[in-house]
Amino acid sequence: MSRPTLFDPVEFGPLHLRNRIFMAPMTRGRATSAGTPTALMPIYYRQRAGAGLLITEATAISPQGVGWLNAPGVWTNEHVTGWKAVTEAVHAEGGAMFLQLWHMGRVSHPDFLGGALPVGPSAIAAVGESATSEGKKPYVVPRVLEASELPGIAADYAAAARRAIEAGFDGVEIHGANGYLIDQFIRDGANHRTDEYGGSIARRWRFPLEVVDAVVAAVGAERTGIRVSPVGKYNGMSDHDPVATFSHGVRELGARGLVYVHVFEAGPGHPAHNADAPRVHPYLRDAFPGRLILNGGYTFDSGQAALAENWADAIAFGIPLLANPDLPRRFREGAAMNPPDFATLYTSGERGYTDYPALPT
Numbered sequence: 001m002s003r004p005t006l007f008d009p010v011e012f013g014p015l016h017l018r019n020r021i022f023m024a025p026m027t028r029g030r031a032t033s034a035g036t037p038t039a040l041m042p043i044y045y046r047q048r049a050g051a052g053l054l055i056t057e058a059t060a061i062s063p064q065g066v067g068w069l070n071a072p073g074v075w076t077n078e079h080v081t082g083w084k085a086v087t088e089a090v091h092a093e094g095g096a097m098f099l100q101l102w103h104m105g106r107v108s109h110p111d112f113l114g115g116a117l118p119v120g121p122s123a124i125a126a127v128g129e130s131a132t133s134e135g136k137k138p139y140v141v142p143r144v145l146e147a148s149e150l151p152g153i154a155a156d157y158a159a160a161a162r163r164a165i166e167a168g169f170d171g172v173e174i175h176g177a178n179g180y181l182i183d184q185f186i187r188d189g190a191n192h193r194t195d196e197y198g199g200s201i202a203r204r205w206r207f208p209l210e211v212v213d214a215v216v217a218a219v220g221a222e223r224t225g226i227r228v229s230p231v232g233k234y235n236g237m238s239d240h241d242p243v244a245t246f247s248h249g250v251r252e253l254g255a256r257g258l259v260y261v262h263v264f265e266a267g268p269g270h271p272a273h274n275a276d277a278p279r280v281h282p283y284l285r286d287a288f289p290g291r292l293i294l295n296g297g298y299t300f301d302s303g304q305a306a307l308a309e310n311w312a313d314a315i316a317f318g319i320p321l322l323a324n325p326d327l328p329r330r331f332r333e334g335a336a337m338n339p340p341d342f343a344t345l346y347t348s349g350e351r352g353y354t355d356y357p358a359l360p361t
């Protein structure tokens with residue numbers, strides 16, 4: 001039996017997706033200071049609607065979850081209205097789109113939170129600096145979340161998921177990667193709790209699975225995915241046994257019927273590559289019965305190879321799709337690629353956002 005290619009369609013739950021070239025979530029900072037999508041954002045996403053599935057930039061579920069300048073939110077009616085313009089633009093091009101649900105946890109700063117401390121599973125500061133409106137400032141030690149607070153945060157995720165569907169999204173992706181709140185609970189480098197939410201692998205997964213259960217109850221497992229980064233070091237993250245930790249987690253996710261798990265695992269040559277860590281995605285492929293998406297510096301050739309070897313059902317591309325809105329066509333035709341302008345990743349305006357040229361028709 002022939003293996004699929006990047007250009008073959010694929011079923012993800014109720015969705016029939018036109019190809020397996022997906023858009024990875026990429027923060028761009030083009031929303032308003034209040035988190036409302038701007039008029040540029042429907043243009044940006046519509047330009048890239050030829051990808052099989054677009055996964056939005058990380059989107060804050062609540063004021064407590066904010067920690068990035070001009071990142072979007074999804075907790076107000078204004079946010080929903082702004083996102084409706086985006087989903088309508090993408091659907092008009094025949095595209096499909098999931099909203100990524102984000103709580104930054106300890107990777108925020110009091111400047112974003114009215115002076116309040118960011119929250120986390122344990123009193124351990126993230127590594128690095130927060131880019132605030134007053135410039136870069138070191139991350140602070142977070143306030144430890146009480147167990148009694150966690151059901152309310154899970155309810156925030158569920159409410160955000162419902163708003164995403166109201167805004168026209170085809171589903172939601174829970175951001176469980178890159179050192180943000182859910183990842184902080186999962187990995188033992190950030191979670192030193194001694195209560196029912198820390199210690200063993202099962203206890204560290206307890207809160208993330210409570211979030212998953214709340215979101216599934218709100219919008220359905222067939223509309224719910226999750227992104228994880230088992231060996232990513234971003235924001236000072238680590239885990240002593242990522243294979244065991246994440247194999248347990250994805251088995252639990254599979255039992256809940258999630259439509260996909262999206263694994264960020266950077267390969268050699270990628271700036272986020274962790275050369276000291278094992279490759280975890282083969283274990284997750286075996287443990288998870290649903291669809292698996294891989295992301296982390298894939299090229300056309302390496303993406304094709306991953307599909308051919310049955311490591312994944314789709315490949316998510318970040319920077320290549322950012323700089324080449326017509327990436328599926330360029331891959332198909334073997335066309336030259338636009339180089340990315342890294343200086344404009346997080347600036348305002350259309351430069352480096354909606355002005356990357358497509359191939360002539």
